[in-house]
Amino acid sequence: xxxxxxxERLRQWLLSSDVDGFxxxxxxxxxxxxxxxxxxxxxLLTAKDSVxxxxxRYETQLAQQCPDLETIIRGPDRKMIDIVGDAMRQxxxxxxxxxxxxxxxxxxxxxxxxxxxxxxxxxxxxxxGLRMIKDGSEIAILRRAVWIxxxxxESVRAxxxxxxxxxQIAHELEAAIRDLGGEGCGFSPIVxxxxxxxxxxxxxxxxxxxxxxxxxxxxxxxxxxxxxxLTRTLHLNHPPAGFEAAYEAVLAAHSxxxxxxxxxxxxxxxxxxxxxxxxxxxxxxxxxHGLGHGIGLRIHESPRMGATSDEVxxxxxxxxxxxxxxxxxxxxxxxxxxxxxxxxxxELMSSLPRDFAACRFSM
Numbered sequence: 378x379x380x381x382x383x384x385e386r387l388r389q390w391l392l393s394s395d396v397d398g399f400x401x402x403x404x405x406x407x408x409x410x411x412x413x414x415x416x417x418x419x420x421l422l423t424a425k426d427s428v429x430x431x432x433x434r435y436e437t438q439l440a441q442q443c444p445d446l447e448t449i450i451r452g453p454d455r456k457m458i459d460i461v462g463d464a465m466r467q468x469x470x471x472x473x474x475x476x477x478x479x480x481x482x483x484x485x486x487x488x489x490x491x492x493x494x495x496x497x498x499x500x501x502x503x504x505x506g507l508r509m510i511k512d513g514s515e516i517a518i519l520r521r522a523v524w525i526x527x528x529x530x531e532s533v534r535a536x537x538x539x540x541x542x543x544x545q546i547a548h549e550l551e552a553a554i555r556d557l558g559g560e561g562c563g564f565s566p567i568v569x570x571x572x573x574x575x576x577x578x579x580x581x582x583x584x585x586x587x588x589x590x591x592x593x594x595x596x597x598x599x600x601x602x603x604x605x606x607l608t609r610t611l612h613l614n615h616p617p618a619g620f621e622a623a624y625e626a627v628l629a630a631h632s633x634x635x636x637x638x639x640x641x642x643x644x645x646x647x648x649x650x651x652x653x654x655x656x657x658x659x660x661x662x663x664x665x666h667g668l669g670h671g672i673g674l675r676i677h678e679s680p681r682m683g684a685t686s687d688e689v690x691x692x693x694x695x696x697x698x699x700x701x702x703x704x705x706x707x708x709x710x711x712x713x714x715x716x717x718x719x720x721x722x723x724e725l726m727s728s729l730p731r732d733f734a735a736c737r738f739s740m
Contacts, residue, residue, distance in 0.1 A: 383410050383507060384427055390503045391422060391474075398423045398470030399500065400461065400488075403479035405674045406504040408602065413442050419457070421464045428464050430457065458491045465492055474500035509671060509679050510693040515603065516717065519672070519695055522559070522605035523715050523726050526598035529553035530609065530729065539587025539740050543568040546594070547581045554598045563604025564676045567595035574610065574709035577666055577701065587740065590616050591708040597676065604676045606697050607727055608713035611738040616708075623702050624710050624733050626658035630700040631712045631731065634668060638698075638716060638723040644686040651700050652684070663702035671696050672715060694718040695726070 381389070387410060391399050401407055401420040408414055411429060415438055418431035429448045431439060439448055449467075451460045465473065473492075475485065477499035489497060511519065532553045533546060547566040555561055568581040574593030586592055595608040612620060634651040648668040655664045667683030672695055680688035682696060690696075696718065701711030714727040730736070 384422065386507055387422060387503060388424065390507075392424060394474065394500065394503075396472045396474035396498055396500060398465065398468060398472070399474040399503075401476060401504060402484070403476055403504070406476070406479070406508075409504065409508055409674060411443050411446060413439060414602070415439075417457070419461065421461070421468060421470075423468045423470060426468045428468065430460050430464055432457075458487050461488065462492050465495060470495060472496045472498060474498050476500070476502065476504070478502050478505075505679055508673055509688075510691060511673065511695050511717075512693070515673065516693075516695065518601045518603045519605065519715070520726060522563070522598045522600040522603050523607070525554055525557045525559040525600055526596060526605045526607055527727060527729050528557055529559075529598060530594070530596065530607070534611070534738065537586065537592075537738060537740050540585055541587075542583050542585050543570055543573065543581035544583055546586070547596075550594075550596050557598075559598040559600045560602075561599055563597035563599040563606065566597075567593065567608075569593045569709065571708060572706050574711075575703045575705050575707060576709070577703060577711075591620065591710075592738070593709050593711060595711065595713065597672075602674050604672055604674075605715055605727075606672050606676060606699075606713065607715065607729065608699055608701075608711045609729060609731075609736060610710045610712065611736050612733075613739065614737060619704075620708060620710070621733060622658075623660060623663075623704075624736075626655055626660055627700050627702055627710050627712050628731060628733070629658075630654040630664075631698055631714070634698045634700065635716065635723060635725065638690060638696075638718060640690060640692040640718060640720045642690050644680045644682045644688045644690055645684055647690070648682050648684050648686070651698075655700065655702065660702050663704065664700060665703055666701065669697035669699050669713075669716075690718050692718055692720045 399422045415435045421428045546568045569579040570586040571589035592611045597606040630651040637650040669682035671678040699713035703709040717724040
C-alpha cells in the first residue's frame with residue numbers, strides 16, 4: 378500500500394478514467410473515503426475538488442470528523458438532488474461517473490432530469506477495488522474485532538447449559554461482544570443445534586440445545602465499523618455417526634486452503650484446492666457454497682472465494698476461509714477463520730482451536 382490517502386488514490390483512478398467527476402452515493406464508501414460515519418450523504422470527487430453533500434443534522438459531526446473537506450449542506454427546504462446539481466455546477470462537471478452497484482434507477486432518472494447538459498456514466502466499483510486491500514489501520518481494527526469475537530465465544534461456551542435456546546445463545550454473544558467494547562454483532566449470529574446446523578443460513582429459534590449432539594455457531598464482532606466472521610462446530614462426547622470423519626475432512630480442506638493462499642494466487646484456485654479435499658472424501662455434494670469472502674466495513678465484500686471468482690489475491694486482503702458440509706435433518710459442520718493475505722502466504726488472524734478434540738463441549 379503506498380502512502381497516498383484514500384481520496385488521492387481514488388483521484389488517480391478518476392484521472393485515468395473517461396469521466397471528470399465521480400459521485401459516491403454508497404454510505405460505506407463515503408465513510409471509507411472521508412471518515413464520516415453519518416448517513417444520507419454523498420461525496421463528489423473531481424480532479425481538484427472533494428465535496429461532501431449532506432444536511433443540517435450532520436453539520437457538527439461533519440466539522441468534527443471531516444474538518445478539511447468542503448461541504449454543501451442542504452436545509453429542510455431542499456432535496457439532495459438540488460445540492461448535487463449545485464456541486465456539479467460549482468465543480469464544472471460535464472461527464473459524471475456513478476457507482477453502478479449503488480445507484481438506483483430512480484436516482485439515475487432524478488439526476489438525469491435535474492442536471493441538464495451532463496453526460497452520465499456507470500463506472501463499476503472503483504472504491505470497492507480500493508477497499509479490497511486493507512491498510513495498517515484497518516488491519517489493526519480487524520484484529521481487535523477478531524479478538525472481541527473470540528473472547529465473547531469463549532465466555533458463552535463456558536456457560537452452555539441444556540436449557541439454553543439457540544436464540545438465547547445468540548443474544549448472549551451480542552451482550553458479551555458489547556461488554557468487551559464491540560459495537561455488537563456484525564451480522565445476525567447463526568446458532569444451529571443438531572439439524573439446524575445443516576442449513577448454512579439458519580436463523581436461531583426457541584429451540585433448547587439439550588438433547589442435540591452438535592452445535593454450529595457462526596458469529597462476528599463489529600468494532601469501529603469493521604466486522605470479523607468466525608464459525609465453530611461443537612460436539613458432545615458421542616456425536617452422530619459419520620460426524621468425526623466429516624469433521625476431519627472439513628478441517629483438512631481448511632488446512633489446504635491456508636496452505637494455498639498467497640499473493641498472486643487466483644481465489645478460484647484456493648476454492649478448488651479445498652473443494653478437492655472434500656471431493657476426495659466423497660463429500661463434494663455436501664459443500665454447498667464458496668470457500669469464503671472478503672471482510673471489512675461489510676460482512677461480505679470482495680474478493681469472493683468461489684469457483685466462479687475471477688479475482689486474484691493480493692497482500693493486504695483480509696478474507697474468510699470457511700469450508701463446510703451439510704447433511705439435511707442431521708447436522709452441519711463449518712470451520713471458519715479470518716485470514717490476512719501476505720506476500721509469501723497468509724496469516725491466521727483468529728486463534729480459537731479447530732481440532733476435533735478441542736471442539737468437544739459438555740453441559
